[in-house]
Amino acid sequence: MSENSTNKISFSYLKNKFLGNFNNSNNTPLLDAMINYKNNPMTGFHIPGHNRGKGVNRKFLNLVGEDVLNIDTTDEFDNLGTLHPATGAVKEAQELAACAFNAKKTFFVTGGSTVANLALAFSLSAPNDEVLIARNCHRSVLTGLIISGAKVNWVIPKKLNDWAIFGNIDPCDIEEKLKKNRNIKLVWITNPTYEGVVSDIKKIAQICRKYKASLIVDEAHGCLWNFSSKLPNCALQSGADAVVHSLHKTGGAMTQASMLHLSKDSIFDEEKITHALKLLHTTSPSLILLTSLDSARANLESAKGKDMIQNAIDNALYFRQKAKNIENLCVLDDIVDIDVTKIFIKMKGLSGLQLEYILEHNYKIEVESASDEGILLLSNIGGTKDEFDYLLKSLEEISKSKYQMTQNDVKIMPLIDPEIVMNLREAYFAPKECVEKDEAIGRISSEVIALCPPGISILLPGEIIKKEHLPYLFNYETIEVIKE
Numbered sequence: 001m002s003e004n005s006t007n008k009i010s011f012s013y014l015k016n017k018f019l020g021n022f023n024n025s026n027n028t029p030l031l032d033a034m035i036n037y038k039n040n041p042m043t044g045f046h047i048p049g050h051n052r053g054k055g056v057n058r059k060f061l062n063l064v065g066e067d068v069l070n071i072d073t074t075d076e077f078d079n080l081g082t083l084h085p086a087t088g089a090v091k092e093a094q095e096l097a098a099c100a101f102n103a104k105k106t107f108f109v110t111g112g113s114t115v116a117n118l119a120l121a122f123s124l125s126a127p128n129d130e131v132l133i134a135r136n137c138h139r140s141v142l143t144g145l146i147i148s149g150a151k152v153n154w155v156i157p158k159k160l161n162d163w164a165i166f167g168n169i170d171p172c173d174i175e176e177k178l179k180k181n182r183n184i185k186l187v188w189i190t191n192p193t194y195e196g197v198v199s200d201i202k203k204i205a206q207i208c209r210k211y212k213a214s215l216i217v218d219e220a221h222g223c224l225w226n227f228s229s230k231l232p233n234c235a236l237q238s239g240a241d242a243v244v245h246s247l248h249k250t251g252g253a254m255t256q257a258s259m260l261h262l263s264k265d266s267i268f269d270e271e272k273i274t275h276a277l278k279l280l281h282t283t284s285p286s287l288i289l290l291t292s293l294d295s296a297r298a299n300l301e302s303a304k305g306k307d308m309i310q311n312a313i314d315n316a317l318y319f320r321q322k323a324k325n326i327e328n329l330c331v332l333d334d335i336v337d338i339d340v341t342k343i344f345i346k347m348k349g350l351s352g353l354q355l356e357y358i359l360e361h362n363y364k365i366e367v368e369s370a371s372d373e374g375i376l377l378l379s380n381i382g383g384t385k386d387e388f389d390y391l392l393k394s395l396e397e398i399s400k401s402k403y404q405m406t407q408n409d410v411k412i413m414p415l416i417d418p419e420i421v422m423n424l425r426e427a428y429f430a431p432k433e434c435v436e437k438d439e440a441i442g443r444i445s446s447e448v449i450a451l452c453p454p455g456i457s458i459l460l461p462g463e464i465i466k467k468e469h470l471p472y473l474f475n476y477e478t479i480e481v482i483k484e
């Protein structure tokens, strides 16, 4: 691939720059290049060695189908382009995504938002830089900061104790932290929370600007927001400098396909982020995943895609309305600002894990996740009203049944205020030892422990282990702690 093709300015780039947000729902350069690749096979002497499916286990081929293997390729061919550096159809597809999200720059990421977060931490913070992080951040943010060695300050989101989940972040808490520590130059928050609770990003961004701090918003669960006025505001339009979207979570892309965007006014150095992504990314990105990003973007900005999003919202509102009539069922609603498509419910007399079990085994319904308190349901762009009717009917039956509430020791996410006594990186790399769980009380953790989902840490390196942590560590017999 010549350097020229890397630097060539494409039509979509110019349109984005000079004409602003444009609808390019019919323009799918990477999808088209892949169709061309599939339809014009060549004799191959290259990776992947299964040679368009001819070298795979037959059972696997029958499972996934010939077409999938036929297009399972990596970025080696000129007509498809490369990801690092971005060239050809891949580059065009990224530029169209930037147009669609009204971003200055969009990067495609095939390692999920995990790699996007790692790259942001790695490129935007250095050892001992002071950063402000929300305590409910995904563990990938922590991993990134272990790599960078930044000094972490914590902001604790509000707690919705009745639901045993984190709520929104109070902008005043951010202001207080920034006022107290003028060395903090980077703020990083998760919005929405896994359960859909929304913070006021506009206000938080204004505060960050006032204190000359930049803002990253991990909007992994909010990639639809940009495409509907009925959903919360996308952080790219609310003052964030960088935003991460897991298009594979709710946007219709394939698993692991994410985007990292820089906003139009972002102060971040594009080259630094490009470089970090190159270092952290696989050198063999799947063209199927990249193509799924191109097609998901085109779908979301098309009239059909917008109808799908509206449908997901309508189904969620329908469920929320009908659920009010089901005895013993509570829906996380009005008390917080929420993305309506994420529906967190609980049923009196049952833990979330029990409710999940009953739905799965008695009704063949799979939910997004379950906690000690409730379950999370997603109203997705591919969902139907009939499915929600079936869910409502099932919940109604369960609410009337005499299920026995059994003792539930399994706990998912603690809302304990962390006592952090060491820098993340120092704690992670300090000499360590394994001790029995009960003996770990009072010691300093040296590992990140987080259950996925939601990937929020139960313990961080540098955090004092307390008795209250133990019920959440049910999977662990021993804990890694700092050697005394």
Ligand SMILES: Cc1ncc(COP(=O)(O)O)c(C=O)c1O
Residues within 6 Å of the ligand: 111, 112, 113, 114, 115, 117, 137, 138, 140, 190, 194, 218, 220, 221, 246, 256, 258, 453, 454, 455
């Ligand atoms: C808030 C948040 N950020 C980042 C991630 C990581 O995303 P991915 O699974 O795309 O790597 C998750 C995953 O659940 C998440 O919840």
